[in-house]
Amino acid sequence: xxEVEQDPGPLSxxxxxxxxxxxTYSNSAFQYFMWYRQYSRKGPELxxxxxxxxxxxDGRFTAQVDKSSKYISLFIRxxxxxxxxxxxxxMGFNQAGTALIFGKGTTLSVSS
Amino acid sequence: ExxxxxxxxxxxxxxxxxxxxxxxxxxxxxxxxxxxxILGQKVEFLVSFYNNEISEKSEIFDDQFSVERPDGSNFxxxxxxxxxxxxxMYFCASxxxxxxxxxxxxxxxxxxIL
Numbered sequence: 001x002x003e004v005e006q007d008p009g010p011l012s013x014x015x016x017x018x019x020x021x022x023x024t025y026s027n028s029a030f031q032y033f034m035w036y037r038q039y040s041r042k043g044p045e046l047x048x049x050x051x052x053x054x055x056x057x058d059g060r061f062t063a064q065v066d067k068s069s070k071y072i073s074l075f076i077r078x079x080x081x082x083x084x085x086x087x088x089x090x091m092g093f094n095q096a097g098t099a100l101i102f103g104k105g106t107t108l109s110v111s112s
Numbered sequence: 113e114x115x116x117x118x119x120x121x122x123x124x125x126x127x128x129x130x131x132x133x134x135x136x137x138x139x140x141x142x143x144x145x146x147x148x149x150i151l152g153q154k155v156e157f158l159v160s161f162y163n164n165e166i167s168e169k170s171e172i173f174d175d176q177f178s179v180e181r182p183d184g185s186n187f188x189x190x191x192x193x194x195x196x197x198x199x200x201m202y203f204c205a206s207x208x209x210x211x212x213x214x215x216x217x218x219x220x221x222x223x224x225i226l
Contacts, residue, residue, distance in 0.1 A: 034214055043116075043203050043217040044155065051212070088155065096210020097143050097167030099157035 003027075006089055006103030015112045019076040023089035023103045026070065030101075032092035033065045035074045037085045038105065044088055048074065079110045114138045116218035118204050124224045128193050133221045135187045135204030144187045145205040145215060146179065148172070155203065161187065191223075199225045 006023045013019055021035075032051055036044035048063035050056050050072075056063045062075040072091075076083055086105040092098065117136045125131045137144050146158040160167040161179055178190045187206075191198055201222050205215040 032212075032214075036217070041219075041222075043118075043219040046214050046216060049214040090155075096212075097160045097162045098210075099145075099160065099168060099170065100147075100155075100215060101157070102155040104154045 004089060004091055004101050004103040006106055008104050008106060010107040010109060012109045012111065013079055015079060015081060015110055017079050017110070019079050019083070019108060019110075021074040021076075021087050021089075021106050021108070023072050023091075024070055025072075025091055025101075027091075027101075028067070028070065029093055030091040031094040033063070033072050034090040034092070034100070035061075035063055036088040036090060038088055039085050044090075047087075079108075081110050081112045084109050116204055116206055116216055118202075118218035118221050120221060121219070122222045122224070124226060125194050127196055127225050131191050131194055131223065133189045133191075133202050133204075133223070135189075135218060136185050137187055137204065137206030138208075138216060139185070141206035141208050141216075143167070143207040143210060143215075144179075144181070145207075146189045147203045147205065147217075148200040149203065149220075150200045158189070158202075194223075194225045196225050199223060 004025045035048040038044045053067045060077045064073040086107045088105045089103040090100040119134045144161040149155045159169045159173045201220040203220045205217045207215045
């Protein structure tokens with residue numbers, strides 16, 4: 001089973017808020033975990049990339065992976081109107097050239 | 113920063129016609145992928161390609177689909193006889209190596225079948 005579940009939202013927050021986005025999955029074989037941002041009529045843009053469990057921080061973005069709970073999160077601090085987009089989680093296996101499995105995406109709107 | 117480029121941005125085709133979607137992956141990347149996204153649905157994997165061979169394909173990628181790397185820079189997806197349900201955004205992606213490096217996506221081709 002390759003399912004990845006993600007609440008589609010929409011999620012609306014005021015500028016400066018902390019945003020928490022989450023995905024759950026069922027296949028324990030996933031080893032790579034990614035967050036992509038997608039603006040309307042654009043392709044997925046890589047935000048964060050994590051191997052196995054743990055945390056990774058990049059500026060205002062923090063990605064967390066909890067493999068024991070099969071749960072990943074993306075936190076956005078000090079959210080900006082420019083963060084308004086759809087956020088896609090994606091997961092991959094530890095085998096070269098194989099598919100990424102995507103969640104449906106969460107639509108985020110940050111109001112000024 | 114290098115990027116994946118896709119042409120055309122929008123393709124309108126009559127049902128039953130053949131269509132070729134084109135992609136130029138990032139130059140030092142070795143793995144190439146096609147995904148599609150039907151409006152309002154998840155991004156779905158179609159096929160991966162490495163060393164001039166298909167590495168993996170999904171159930172969606174049936175005999176109507178084919179991929180080719182005709183030269184050192186282009187990567188194409190051909191749909192032989194398009195159906196209404198082929199209408200979607202088609203994204204090309206590339207990665208420098210296998211899954212230990214992330215896949216980078218182009219902005220897609222919107223395919224509309226009439």
